[in-house]
Amino acid sequence: MMESLLYPCVTATRMKLSLDGMWKFSFDRDKKGEEKHWEKGLSEYEMMPVPGSFADLYTDKKKKNYCGDFWYETDFFIPGAPEGEGKEKRTLLRFGSVTHRAAVYVNGQKIGEHEGGFLPFVFDITEYICPGVNRLSVKANNELNEECLPCGTVKKNKDGSLTAKPYFDFFNYSGIQRSVELLFVPETSIEDYSYVTELSKGEAKVDLEVKLRIKEASEDVNVSVELIDEAGKIAADEKLCNADRKSLLQCKSKAEAFLCEGDGDSASGCSEYVASVLLENPILWKVRDAHLYDIIIRVTDKSGKLLDEYRDRIGLRTVEVKDKDILVNGEPVYLKGYGKHEDFSILGRTFNYSVARRDFECMKWNGANCFRTSHYPYADEWYRMADEEGFLIIDEVPAVGMMRSTHNFVDAGTGKYTYFFETPTVLKLKKNHLQQVGEMIARDKNHPSVIAFSLFNEPETTSEYAYEYFSEIFEAARKLDPQNRPLTGALEKNSSPEKCRCYPLLDFICLNRYYGWYISGGEDFEEAEGKFRDELDRWKALETDKPFVMTEFGTDTLSGNHSLPGTMWSEEYQNDYYEMNFRVLDDYDFIRGELVWNFADFATSEGIFRVGGNKKGIFTRDRQPKSSAFILKKRWEEI
Ligand code: GCB
Numbered sequence: 001m002m003e004s005l006l007y008p009c010v011t012a013t014r015m016k017l018s019l020d021g022m023w024k025f026s027f028d029r030d031k032k033g034e035e036k037h038w039e040k041g042l043s044e045y046e047m048m049p050v051p052g053s054f055a056d057l058y059t060d061k062k063k064k065n066y067c068g069d070f071w072y073e074t075d076f077f078i079p080g081a082p083e084g085e086g087k088e089k090r091t092l093l094r095f096g097s098v099t100h101r102a103a104v105y106v107n108g109q110k111i112g113e114h115e116g117g118f119l120p121f122v123f124d125i126t127e128y129i130c131p132g133v134n135r136l137s138v139k140a141n142n143e144l145n146e147e148c149l150p151c152g153t154v155k156k157n158k159d160g161s162l163t164a165k166p167y168f169d170f171f172n173y174s175g176i177q178r179s180v181e182l183l184f185v186p187e188t189s190i191e192d193y194s195y196v197t198e199l200s201k202g203e204a205k206v207d208l209e210v211k212l213r214i215k216e217a218s219e220d221v222n223v224s225v226e227l228i229d230e231a232g233k234i235a236a237d238e239k240l241c242n243a244d245r246k247s248l249l250q251c252k253s254k255a256e257a258f259l260c261e262g263d264g265d266s267a268s269g270c271s272e273y274v275a276s277v278l279l280e281n282p283i284l285w286k287v288r289d290a291h292l293y294d295i296i297i298r299v300t301d302k303s304g305k306l307l308d309e310y311r312d313r314i315g316l317r318t319v320e321v322k323d324k325d326i327l328v329n330g331e332p333v334y335l336k337g338y339g340k341h342e343d344f345s346i347l348g349r350t351f352n353y354s355v356a357r358r359d360f361e362c363m364k365w366n367g368a369n370c371f372r373t374s375h376y377p378y379a380d381e382w383y384r385m386a387d388e389e390g391f392l393i394i395d396e397v398p399a400v401g402m403m404r405s406t407h408n409f410v411d412a413g414t415g416k417y418t419y420f421f422e423t424p425t426v427l428k429l430k431k432n433h434l435q436q437v438g439e440m441i442a443r444d445k446n447h448p449s450v451i452a453f454s455l456f457n458e459p460e461t462t463s464e465y466a467y468e469y470f471s472e473i474f475e476a477a478r479k480l481d482p483q484n485r486p487l488t489g490a491l492e493k494n495s496s497p498e499k500c501r502c503y504p505l506l507d508f509i510c511l512n513r514y515y516g517w518y519i520s521g522g523e524d525f526e527e528a529e530g531k532f533r534d535e536l537d538r539w540k541a542l543e544t545d546k547p548f549v550m551t552e553f554g555t556d557t558l559s560g561n562h563s564l565p566g567t568m569w570s571e572e573y574q575n576d577y578y579e580m581n582f583r584v585l586d587d588y589d590f591i592r593g594e595l596v597w598n599f600a601d602f603a604t605s606e607g608i609f610r611v612g613g614n615k616k617g618i619f620t621r622d623r624q625p626k627s628s629a630f631i632l633k634k635r636w637e638e639i
Contacts, residue, residue: 023047297309
């Protein structure tokens with residue numbers, strides 16, 4: 001059974017302990033670590049920060065670009081539980097992410113594996129630990145292939161070492177890049193919860209579902225929920241109802257939460273509780289005007305003894321796509337903002353509160369309201385911060401590189417076809433893709449900031465094979481999100497209105513287009529506008545009745561490089577490019593958003609197309625504005 005992906009919290013019944021710090025670290029170039037029983041203790045090692053991306057900490061190029069197996073190890077201390085206490089607790093081990101895959105050992109015993117480098121995973125280690133010092137070892141691997149996300153390949157060098165060859169345009173940062181925690185949760189515990197908001201005049205109906213893990217299948221428990229508004233007032237009171245779904249329907253009334261046992265799967269010790277809460281004059285979560293409620297879920301036994309308590313923050317809002325609009329709380333919203341990366345100098349992809357804070361500050365400064373987590377789910381904290389700030393997120397699974405090319409950003413516009421979805425590897429790839437869509441939605445479903453899930457970035461969508469592949473992915477995703485959010489994916493230039501087979505699967509259509517950069521750049525810039533208009537006219541002619549969002553458009557720009565007239569790589573050229581692109585977008589009413597590429601300069605693999613990384617940032621890598629930031633500010637403050 002998959003352990004709960006709920007964000008860890010400390011409550012009356014739950015504790016957590018951070019394992020972040022300096023861990024032992026060793027590259028395993030010959031892949032002999034297991035044979036040599038490194039899980040029983042590393043004999044040779046250096047120290048490495050956790051969380052951290054190892055690449056940019058090194059001065060040695062071989063180490064920076066290391067590809068293959070590598071090991072981490074740390075010790076943690078478990079205090080002996082006083083008699084009678086702690087015995088009912090389970091000890092869980094949670095990794096925010098390990099890129100791209102991990103095998104985990106506690107005290108030399110393997111406790112599990114996880115595939116995918118951008119989502120959390122949790123193991124129950126209760127049976128593997130003892131009071132006193134315990135050893136935790138992780139064998140990680142950062143190789144790329146076509147069966148796992150994100151896609152790529154590896155090159156075997158003469159000396160036997162490997163070099164990652166991504167089919168995507170960001171550096172293959174790796175390591176234990178997010179926090180590691182021990183969680184102490186009760187035996188009978190809240191596994192998961194979700195909620196769906198419906199709005200009608202002056203009222204919000206909130207349908208809640210709580211999933212419990214019950215220690216004994218026969219255990220009789222009560223579940224209650226409390227919603228607390230920003231003033232600290234209880235907005236919805238708890239009230240229990242031990243009934244089946246039928247009587248639940250009869251006992252619903254205003255401002256009360258009835259949590260009733262539903263169709264639980266008692267065999268696996270899991271059961272579901274549902275409730276409907278009616279709030280009068282709810283304070284809604286709005287775009288850039290966030291209001292949150294604290295939610296407290298409690299489980300008690302028949303005598304009233306508290307068994308578990310979980311706390312979180314939720315926002316009441318609705319999202320839907322209707323006609324050509326993206327509606328939040330029934331009102332059309334125009335998405336303004338960025339495609340981003342988790343990327344910063346030295347930190348690589350490590351989450352850092354200060355960097356995230358600065359990013360929100362910059363985005364707010366120039367009037368943005370949205371970002372896409374291109375091209376993978378970000379650390380939990382990004383979403384929690386966006387919830388508080390009223391930012392909208394298009395949450396993207398790491399399905400990037402689904403075109404066999406290490407220069408796909410160039411090949412994307414050329415009509416090149418690589419038979420990606422016609423290869424036997426797609427069966428395994430689909431399994432991984434589905435798993436990661438499942439984990440992403442499970443993790444992120446309760447964030448009011450998440451208004452859509454993006455299930456791919458720039459795959460080859462022109463074949464029947466691609467259509468079959470993505471039909472399954474979309475069908476599965478539609479069943480997973482209790483809030484039934486819009487699903488989308490970002491289409492590259494080869495996915496033209498005439499050739500793309502997959503756009504009908506999307507609730508709103510996301511386009512990545514570089515007219516004036518990869519297409520008709522430089523001396524040909526004058527042709528770019530006409531070509532861009534021509535493509536949008538052809539989309540219009542399809543009468544899809546769906547909103548479109550530009551999810552990428554931009555130019556590489558070296559900060560401080562000036563030229564009059566603007567020439568490629570200069571700040572003036574970036575300004576000219578955006579002015580032209582905005583002129584075009586403003587003439588098409590089905591465009592419901594513009595997320596420019598990229599928020600900031602970011603690291604990529606080395607190459608003749610990249611000068612110290614991708615320089616399409618509106619901000620430099622250290623988050624200072626290029627001059628186009630002021631153009632965006634002016635425009636977005638007016639929209
Ligand atoms: C794209 C990709 C993005 C690249 C960008 C570029 O189409 O989706 O990952 O970084 O182009 O700058 O070339």
